[in-house]
Amino acid sequence: MRLFSTITLLFLFQIAIAQYQPLQSSGEIPENFTTASYEKYKLELENIDRKAKRRTRKNQKEFILESNFGIDDLLRSGLVMFNDPVTNYINDIVDVLLQDDPALKKELQFYVIRTPSVNAFATNQGIIFINMGLIAHLENEAQLAFILSHEISHFTEKHALEFFLEKKTLDRQNNKGLFKNKNFDNSLAKNNFSKEQESEADELGLNLFLKSNYDLDAVNGAFDVLQFSYLPFGNIPFDKSYFEDEYLIFKEDYQLDSINAISLDANDDDSESTHPSLPKRRIAANEVLKDQSTSNRQKFILSENRFKDIRQKSRYELLEYYLKNYAFYEAIYNAILLQKEAPNDLYLKKIIARSLYGLTTFSNADRFSEIFIDEKEVEGEMGSLVYFINKLERIELNALSLRYIYNNKDDFFTDPIYKDLVKDIFQKFIDDHGGKLYKFKEGKAPEIDESSLVKIEKPVDEASVKKEIEPTKETETKEKEKQKKGDKITIEIGDEKEKEEEVKEKKVINPRYVYHGFGDFLADKDVQELFQECEKIKQKKKKRNEDRLKLSAKDKYIKNGNFTLGEKKVLVINPFYLKMSKNFKEPLLIKTEKAQEKFTDKLLKNADRLGLELVILDVNNLRKEDVETFNDLIEIQEWFGHQMELEDEEMIAHNQERINAIAEKYDVDAVLWTGVITGKVKKTIMDLYVKLLMLVTVYDWGYNLFVPKGESIIFSLVLDMKSGKPRMSTFDPVKYIDNNDIVNQRIYDILNQIKRE
Amino acid sequence: MCKMTSIQKIYISLVLILIGFTNLVYAQKSSIVSGYLGKRAMIEYNSYLSPITLDSRIKGNPFTHNINFHYILKRRLQAGLSYENYSFRDEGANRFRDENHSLNGNSIGLNLDWYRKGLLAPVGLYFRFGIKYLFGNYSEFTEEVIFTFPVSTVVTESNEGKYNHFAYGFEYGIRRIFYDKVVFNVGGSVGDVVGLGIVSPEGYKTILGGYYSIRFHVGVGVLLF
Numbered sequence: 001m002r003l004f005s006t007i008t009l010l011f012l013f014q015i016a017i018a019q020y021q022p023l024q025s026s027g028e029i030p031e032n033f034t035t036a037s038y039e040k041y042k043l044e045l046e047n048i049d050r051k052a053k054r055r056t057r058k059n060q061k062e063f064i065l066e067s068n069f070g071i072d073d074l075l076r077s078g079l080v081m082f083n084d085p086v087t088n089y090i091n092d093i094v095d096v097l098l099q100d101d102p103a104l105k106k107e108l109q110f111y112v113i114r115t116p117s118v119n120a121f122a123t124n125q126g127i128i129f130i131n132m133g134l135i136a137h138l139e140n141e142a143q144l145a146f147i148l149s150h151e152i153s154h155f156t157e158k159h160a161l162e163f164f165l166e167k168k169t170l171d172r173q174n175n176k177g178l179f180k181n182k183n184f185d186n187s188l189a190k191n192n193f194s195k196e197q198e199s200e201a202d203e204l205g206l207n208l209f210l211k212s213n214y215d216l217d218a219v220n221g222a223f224d225v226l227q228f229s230y231l232p233f234g235n236i237p238f239d240k241s242y243f244e245d246e247y248l249i250f251k252e253d254y255q256l257d258s259i260n261a262i263s264l265d266a267n268d269d270d271s272e273s274t275h276p277s278l279p280k281r282r283i284a285a286n287e288v289l290k291d292q293s294t295s296n297r298q299k300f301i302l303s304e305n306r307f308k309d310i311r312q313k314s315r316y317e318l319l320e321y322y323l324k325n326y327a328f329y330e331a332i333y334n335a336i337l338l339q340k341e342a343p344n345d346l347y348l349k350k351i352i353a354r355s356l357y358g359l360t361t362f363s364n365a366d367r368f369s370e371i372f373i374d375e376k377e378v379e380g381e382m383g384s385l386v387y388f389i390n391k392l393e394r395i396e397l398n399a400l401s402l403r404y405i406y407n408n409k410d411d412f413f414t415d416p417i418y419k420d421l422v423k424d425i426f427q428k429f430i431d432d433h434g435g436k437l438y439k440f441k442e443g444k445a446p447e448i449d450e451s452s453l454v455k456i457e458k459p460v461d462e463a464s465v466k467k468e469i470e471p472t473k474e475t476e477t478k479e480k481e482k483q484k485k486g487d488k489i490t491i492e493i494g495d496e497k498e499k500e501e502e503v504k505e506k507k508v509i510n511p512r513y514v515y516h517g518f519g520d521f522l523a524d525k526d527v528q529e530l531f532q533e534c535e536k537i538k539q540k541k542k543k544r545n546e547d548r549l550k551l552s553a554k555d556k557y558i559k560n561g562n563f564t565l566g567e568k569k570v571l572v573i574n575p576f577y578l579k580m581s582k583n584f585k586e587p588l589l590i591k592t593e594k595a596q597e598k599f600t601d602k603l604l605k606n607a608d609r610l611g612l613e614l615v616i617l618d619v620n621n622l623r624k625e626d627v628e629t630f631n632d633l634i635e636i637q638e639w640f641g642h643q644m645e646l647e648d649e650e651m652i653a654h655n656q657e658r659i660n661a662i663a664e665k666y667d668v669d670a671v672l673w674t675g676v677i678t679g680k681v682k683k684t685i686m687d688l689y690v691k692l693l694m695l696v697t698v699y700d701w702g703y704n705l706f707v708p709k710g711e712s713i714i715f716s717l718v719l720d721m722k723s724g725k726p727r728m729s730t731f732d733p734v735k736y737i738d739n740n741d742i743v744n745q746r747i748y749d750i751l752n753q754i755k756r757e
Numbered sequence: 758m759c760k761m762t763s764i765q766k767i768y769i770s771l772v773l774i775l776i777g778f779t780n781l782v783y784a785q786k787s788s789i790v791s792g793y794l795g796k797r798a799m800i801e802y803n804s805y806l807s808p809i810t811l812d813s814r815i816k817g818n819p820f821t822h823n824i825n826f827h828y829i830l831k832r833r834l835q836a837g838l839s840y841e842n843y844s845f846r847d848e849g850a851n852r853f854r855d856e857n858h859s860l861n862g863n864s865i866g867l868n869l870d871w872y873r874k875g876l877l878a879p880v881g882l883y884f885r886f887g888i889k890y891l892f893g894n895y896s897e898f899t900e901e902v903i904f905t906f907p908v909s910t911v912v913t914e915s916n917e918g919k920y921n922h923f924a925y926g927f928e929y930g931i932r933r934i935f936y937d938k939v940v941f942n943v944g945g946s947v948g949d950v951v952g953l954g955i956v957s958p959e960g961y962k963t964i965l966g967g968y969y970s971i972r973f974h975v976g977v978g979v980l981l982f
Contacts, residue, residue: 561788561832609794734875741793741880741934749791749877756789 020316020347024631027083028624032109032127036620037072038593041065044125056165063124063164069589071123076619078634079113080129083627086112086317089302089310090130093145096301097152097212108155110148116318116330118229120147122154124161132321135314137225137233140299141307142218150205157204159197166193187272194274202281206288215297219285223278231262231380232330233315234337238384242336246444247519248403250396256387262379312338319351323654324638326362326371326645328355329389333382346411353412354654356401357421361651363394364428395436398429399517406521417657423530424652430534431541437531442523445516560730561749565718566757569613571668573636574620575599576675579738584679584711595738596620599676606748612755615666632662636671643724653724663721670718670727674750678712678738710737714746718754728753788832793879793980797829799940801978805841809967816846823974825868827879833872835879839889840865845964855900860961862893864924879940885928891950892921895961920961924950924969940978947971 044064048057074080081087090110098105107126116133123129128151138144154160170186206219240255270277276284300307315338322331332355335348342348362368375387392400402425405412412418430437521527577596579588600616607614617633635658642653653659663669711733718728730750736742790797803823810819821843829835844861868887872878897916902909930944948969950962 559788561790564789606794732875734881735873736881739933741937744937745791745793745877745880745934748794749789752791752795753789 020345022320023081023084023086023313023317025081025083025627027627029622029627029630030082030109031624032072033075033082033630034622034624036593036597037069038590040068040072040125041590044068059165059168060161062168063161065589067124067160067164069593071125071127074113074129075111078619078637079115080111081114082111084112086132086135086310086314089306090144090148092302093141094148094152097145097149097208100211104152104156108152112314114317114321116321116327118226120151122151122160124155124158126155128152128155132314132318133229134225135311136318137229138311139221139225140215140218141302141304142214142297142299143222143225144307145212145214145301146205146209146218146222149209150201152208153201153204154197157197157200159201163190163194163197166190191272191274195270195276198275199281199284202285203288206285210288210292213297213301215299216289216292216294218299219289220282223282223285227264227278228262232333232337232382234340235262235380235382236337236340237381238333238336238388240388243388243400243404245403245407248399248517249445249513250388250392251513254388254391256375256384259381259383260376260379316347319348320654323351323354323358324642326358328358328371329373329382329386331355332389333385336385349408350412350415350418353401353405353408353418353421356397356404357425358651359389360398360401360425360428361649363397364432365649367649393514395433396514396517398425398433399514401425402429403517415657417652417660420656421652423534424650426530427534427537430531430538434531434535434538439512439515440518440522441515443516443519445513445519558728560732561753563728563730563753564756565670565727565754567612567670567754569615569666569668570718570754571636571663571666571671571721572603572614572616572618573633573640573671573673574618575603575616576673576677578675578677580677580679582680582682584681593620595676599743602744602747603674603751606744606751609748610751610755612751614751615668632665635659635662639724640671640673640719643719643726646724650724656724659721669721670754671721672716672718672750672754674714674716674747676712676714676738676743678710680710680737683709709735711735712738712742714743714750716750790829790832791877792829793934794937796980796982798981799827799879799978800981801825801827801940801942801976803942803974803976805972805974807968807970807972809964809970810845814847815964816848817844819845821968823976825976825978827870829878832877833874835870835872835883837868837870837887838865839868839887841889843968845968847964855898857898858895858961858964859897860893860895860964862891862920864889864891866890866924868928870930879932880934882929882931885926885930885944885946887926887928887948889924889926890921891924891965892919894919897961920965922950922952922965924948926969926972930974934980938980940976940980942976942978943974945971945973 041064045061048060048064050057052060087110090112094105094108094110098108109127111127111129112135113129113131115131116136117131118134118137120128120130120134128148130147130151134147135144167190170189174186209219210216240250244250268277268279270280275281315334319331319335319338322328322334332352335351335355339345339348359368359371362371372390373386375383375390378386389397402422405418405422405425409418409422412421518527575596577592577599579591579595580586581588597620600618600621603614603616617629617636619630619633619637622630635655639653639655639659642651713731713733715731716728717726719725720727730753732746734742734746801824803825805821805823806819809815821841823839823841825837825839827835827837841864842862843864845859847858847860848856866887866889868885870878870883870885872880873882873884876882895916895918898913899915900911900913902911926946926948928944928946930942932940932942934940950966950969
C-alpha cells in the first residue's frame with residue numbers, strides 16, 4: 001500500500017512539475033511591505049533606551065534608520081515573496097520549533113529571497129530571510145529547522161544591533177589615539193566579534209533545536225550543506241552527446257577528459273572570516289550533541305513529501321533567477337540535473353533553450369566575456385558542461401541553439417514567444433554566418449574515422465601528477481575521509497590542490513561537423529523563407545548603419561525636446577526620487593521618502609493637464625490588496641533591468657511573454673521610468689570671489705548668496721513593451737536644487753513629448 | 758542722426774515687431790516647446806532703478822515702470838515686447854545758479870531672452886538683449902546771477918522740446934515661478950542710448966544716458982496662456 005501511494009505521489013508530482021509556473025506572491029501584502037520606512041523608523045525610535053549614553057543613542061538611531069530603509073529596499077526589490085508555498089512551509093516549521101513560545105513567534109516574520117546563494121540572515125526587526133539556494137541544497141526538514149533555530153537566536157540576542165554598535169566603536173578607535181594609523185585594518189577585530197556572535201547563535205540555536213524532536217544528525221548535515229554550498233545541488237556527469245543527434249555532432253575533444261575533483265579546503269584559518277570555520281563549529285556542536293538522546297527524533301515532522309516538493313520548487317524557481325542574471329551555464333546544468341527525475345519536462349527544455357539563446361546572443365555581440373566561466377575554476381561534473389560550451393565556436397553555438405529549439409518546435413511553438421525566439425536566432429545566425437550558408441549540407445553528418453586524424457597530444461607532465469605529501473604528524477593523525485553528500489559526490493580532504501600546467505595543443509584537422517547541423521530541415525520551405533526574410537533584414541540593417549555613420553554626431557541621436565511618441569496611455573513604474581546630502585555624499589533617506597510621495601502627485605497632475613493617461617505602478621505606494629500589482633511590478637522590474645543591462649543588444653527577455661500579458665492587461669504599449677536626483681552643493685569661497693569679479697552677473701551672485709546652490713538630474717526612459725527598444729531617453733542636469741517650478745516644468749516637458757504626435 | 762518722421766518711426770517699429778514674431782512660425786516647426794506647464798505667454802510688471810536716480814539732485818520717483826509681454830519661441834528662447842514710462846526731475850542750485858531739468862517719456866522695445874544651457878524657458882537664469890525706442894518731452898531752465906558793478910543781473914534761460922532716441926541694453930536675470938502661476942524675476946542690465954553725444958552730454962541727456970547705463974529691476978507677473 002505504501003509503495004503504491006509513493007508511486008502515485010511521484011507520478012502526480014511529475015505532472016505537477018511538468019506544468020511548472022514560476023512562483024508568485026499571493027493573498028494580502030504584509031504590512032512590512034506597505035508601511036512607509038519612515039513610519040517604521042519613528043516607531044522603533046520609541047524603543048531606544050533613553051538612559052543610555054548620548055553616543056550610544058545616536059548610533060542606535062543611525063542603525064534604526066539604515067536598517068529599516070535597507071530592509072525595505074530588499075522587501076520591495078522583487079526578490080522577496082510572501083504567502084507563497086515555500087514561505088508558508090518555513091512558517092510551519094517555525095510553528096513546530098516555537099510551539100512553546102508563541103510570544104516569540106509573533107515577533108518574527110519569515111521570507112524567502114529568490115537567490116541561489118546558500119545563506120540566511122536575521123534582522124533586528126524580527127524579519128528573517130532564507131535564501132532559496134539554501135532550501136534547494138538541503139537534504140531534510142530537520143536541517144532547515146536547525147538553520148532557522150540559529151537565525152532565531154541572532155534575533156533574540158539582538159546581534160545585528162550589537163555588531164553595528166561594536167563596528168562604530170572600532171571605527172572611532174581607528175581614527176584616534178593608538179589606532180590613528182589609517183592603514184590599520186580593524187576588520188580583524190570586527191571579524192572576531194562577528195565570530196563570537198555566530199558561535200553564540202550556534203549554541204543558543206542548538207538549545208532551541210534540541211527542544212524539538214528533530215533528528216540530531218541534521219546539525220552536521222547542515223554543516224555539510226554549508227561546506228559544499230558553492231557547488232550545484234547535484235553532481236551528475238555531462239556528456240556532449242546530450243546535445244548531439246544524427247545531424248549535429250561535435251568534436252571528440254569537446255568532451256573534458258577529467259574534471260576538477262571536488263576538494264575541501266582543509267585550512268582551519270578563519271581569521272579573515274566573519275564566521276568560525278566549519279570544523280570548529282562542528283566540534284562545538286558535537287560537544288553538545290554527544291550527551292543527547294537520539295530516540296524518537298525524526299528528519300521530517302511535517303511531511304517528507306512536502307519537503308521534497310518545496311525543495312523541488314526552489315530548484316525550479318532558481319532556474320528563472322539564473323536566466324534573469326545571465327548565468328546560463330548554471331541554468332543549463334541545473335535543468336539537466338532536474339531532468340534526471342523529469343526527462344520530458346517541457347519547462348526544463350525551455351530553460352535550456354533560452355539559455356542557449358542567451359549564450360548565442362552574448363557570443364554574437366562579442367560580450368561572451370561578461371558571462372564566461374573558466375572550467376578550470378569549476379569543481380565537479382559541471383566542469384564538463386562548462387568546458388563543452390567554452391569549446392564551441394560561435395557558428396557551432398548558433399547552430400546548436402537553432403537546432404535545439406527546432407528539434408522541440410512541436411512543443412515550443414504552442415507558445416508564440418518561441419517563434420519570436422527562433423526568428424531572432426535565425427536573424428543572429430544570418431547576421432553573423434549567413435555568408436557561410438552555402439557550406440551547410442543536407443543529410444546526416446558522415447561517419448568520421450577519428451583515428452585517421454591528427455590527434456591532440458598532451459605531454460606527460462610529472463608536475464601535474466598528484467604530489468605525495470610526506471607523512472607528517474598532522475597528516476598521520478588526520479585520516480583521509482570519504483564523505484558522501486547524498487549519493488552524489490565523493491570528496492577527499494587533506495592534500496593541496498594539484499597545480500595544472502599549460503598543455504600545448506597541436507592543431508587538429510577535423511571536418512566541420514557543424515555544416516551538417518541543419519541537414520534535416522534545410523530543405524524545409526518554411527525554413528528557407530525564414531532564411532530569406534532574415535537576409536533581407538540583414539541588408540536593411542546594413543544600409544541603416546551606413547546611413548547612420550554619415551550623420552553628424554549632433555544628428556545621430558534624438559535630442560531632448562524632439563521626441564514625439566504619440567501615446568495616449570503609458571505605464572509608469574516606480575517613480576524615482578533621491579535627495580542627497582551636501583556634495584552628494586550620501587542619501588537623505590527620510591527626505592527622499594517624503595519627496596517620493598509628492599512626486600507621484602506631480603506626475604498625475606501634469607499628465608492630467610495634457611490629457612495623458614498614466615497607470616502608475618509604484619512599489620512604495622501599495623495597499624495590502626494590491627498583490628496583483630506587486631507581482632506585475634516584479635516582472636516589469638526584472639524586464640526593465642534586462643533592457644538596461646543589454647543596452648543596444650537585442651535579446652528577448654526571459655519573461656517577455658509575461659510582459660506581453662501585462663501590456664495587454666493595462667492596455668499600454670510603452671513603459672516610462674522617470675525620476676529626480678538632487679542635492680545641495682557646498683558653495684566655496686572661490687564661487688563667491690569669481691562672482692564678485694563678474695559685475696555683469698552681480699545679481700546672480702546675490703541670488704546665490706541667498707538661495708542654496710545645488711544640482712539636480714531629471715531623467716526619463718520610455719521602452720516599448722513588445723520589443724524592449726528605447727523610444728525616448730532624456731537626461732537633464734540642472735544647476736539648481738529641486739525647486740518646485742523646475743521639477744514641475746521638466747515633468748510636464750517629458751510627458752508632453754510622450755503625448756505629442 | 759537724421760530726424761525721422763512719425764510715420765517712419767512707426768514703420769520701423771512695426772518691422773522690428775514682425776521680425777521678432779516670424780520666429781514664432783519657425784519655432785513651431787522645430788523642437789517641442791512646453792513652456793511652463795504648457796503656457797508660453799506671460800505678462801510682467803517691472804520696476805527699474807538706476808544708481809543715478811539715487812543722486813540727491815534727482816527729485817521725485819526714482820523708479821520707472823515697465824510692462825513686458827513675453828512669448829516663448831523656443832525651448833530656451835523667449836521674445837518680449839516692452840513698454841516703459843518714466844519721469845525725472847533734476848534740480849541743482851547753488852548761491853549763484855539755479856538749474857532744473859525735467860524729463861518724461863515712454864519707450865517701446867523688443868527683447869530676446871536666452872536661457873542658460875540645461876534650462877527651459879521661462880524658468881532660471883537668462884541673458885537678454887533688448888532695443889528700445891525712447892520718446893518724450895524735456896524742459897530745461899537755468900537762472901544765473903551775473904555779478905557786474907554796480908548792479909548784478911540775473912540771466913534766465915529756458916528750453917523745451919521733444920526728443921527721441923534708440924537705446925540698447927544687455928541684461929542678466931533670473932526668473933522663477935511660484936504656485937504654477939506667479940512669475941518673479943530680478944536682474945541687472947547695462948546699456949547705452951544712441952545719439953546723446955560722446956562728450957559731456959548736457960541737460961536731459963545726462964539723465965537719460967546715465968539712467969540707461971546701469972539699471973537693476975525687480976518684477977512680478979503672471980502666466981497667461
